Amino acid sequence: MSFETVIVERQAAVGIIRLNRPKALNALSLQLVAELNQALDAFETDPEIGAVVLTGSDKAFAAGADIREMQPLSYVDLLADDFVAAWERLARMTKPVVAAVAGFALGGGCELALMCDIVIAADTAKFGQPEITLGLMPGAGGTQRLARAVGKAKTMDMVLTGRMIDAAEAERIGIVSRVVPSAELMETALAVATRIAALSQPSVRLAKEAVNRAFEGGLADGIRTERRLFQSLFATEDAREGMAAFTEKRVPHFRNR
Numbered sequence: 531m532s533f534e535t536v537i538v539e540r541q542a543a544v545g546i547i548r549l550n551r552p553k554a555l556n557a558l559s560l561q562l563v564a565e566l567n568q569a570l571d572a573f574e575t576d577p578e579i580g581a582v583v584l585t586g587s588d589k590a591f592a593a594g595a596d597i598r599e600m601q602p603l604s605y606v607d608l609l610a611d612d613f614v615a616a617w618e619r620l621a622r623m624t625k626p627v628v629a630a631v632a633g634f635a636l637g638g639g640c641e642l643a644l645m646c647d648i649v650i651a652a653d654t655a656k657f658g659q660p661e662i663t664l665g666l667m668p669g670a671g672g673t674q675r676l677a678r679a680v681g682k683a684k685t686m687d688m689v690l691t692g693r694m695i696d697a698a699e700a701e702r703i704g705i706v707s708r709v710v711p712s713a714e715l716m717e718t719a720l721a722v723a724t725r726i727a728a729l730s731q732p733s734v735r736l737a738k739e740a741v742n743r744a745f746e747g748g749l750a751d752g753i754r755t756e757r758r759l760f761q762s763l764f765a766t767e768d769a770r771e772g773m774a775a776f777t778e779k780r781v782p783h784f785r786n787r
């Protein structure tokens with residue numbers, strides 16, 4: 531597959547997608563999102579791939595929706611063509627996605643990071659929901675995912691003022707799992723993704739589904755879903771192998787069965 535706005539690579543069982551519109555700080559144009567989705571589809575259906583790393587450049591993960599493309603659109607245009615709906619492909623991935631964020635992750639860029647399962651940030655990363663400064667508001671899940679990730683106080687602060695926060699604050703409030711020096715960003719993200727890809731894929735998939743359920747519905751529903759998914763893993767050979775390996779003090783050999 532060859533793309534203009536994303537670069538796709540693989541490293542063993544990890545798929546790597548790099549957003550690549552340097553002149554527009556990786557603003558999320560229709561073309562970029564379409565190409566991102568094709569790359570995600572390809573990795574999702576590739577049995578050799580166990581996890582995906584999504585990244586941008588040193589300067590920008592993504593600076594949000596493409597404002598030039600949005601500028602001429604009317605309310606009725608958006609009712610007829612809900613362009614942001616396509617962005618949800620990332621949130622529907624069943625394979626884990628690790629975001630490696632350096633530079634700006636603003637607006638839709640911050641929202642893309644929030645759709646990923648683990649966010650590793652370079653110390654240069656800056657997160658923000660500046661839509662309010664355009665007379666808009668977040669439109670790709672930002673108000674919902676941010677509120678669930680960091681609570682009301684910080685969400686209101688970011689969404690209503692549009693201020694950017696640095697990597698340290700993003701880690702403190704829970705947008706980011708780890709902050710690393712810029713030069714170690716990809717190495718760290720790849721190590722995390724490689725570790726996940728080496729584990730039993732059925733248990734990774736269901737564990738991700740169970741955690742995501744915590745953000746979708748109420749607590750009782752989430753606990754019930756978690757119990758059902760937990761029980762279903764006892765039907766896999768990998769769970770037998772994993773528990774046997776532990777008691778036998780050896781490394782497990784998972785076969786994704």
Ligand code: CAA
Binds near residue numbers: 553555558634670672
């Ligand atoms: N859309 C389109 N183009 C963008 C862009 C965006 N979101 N962000 C940056 N660019 C373009 C700039 O227009 C500029 O292009 P030209 O050289 O052709 O003028 C180029 O990228 C470099 O940008 P700057 O010169 O502005 O770079 P800077 O270092 O001075 O500032 C910045 C960087 C603070 C990120 C600034 O570019 C900025 O504020 N960008 C917009 C951020 C924003 O408001 N994002 C929210 C978009 S709305 C949204 O995302 C809706 C949603 O939730 C669905």
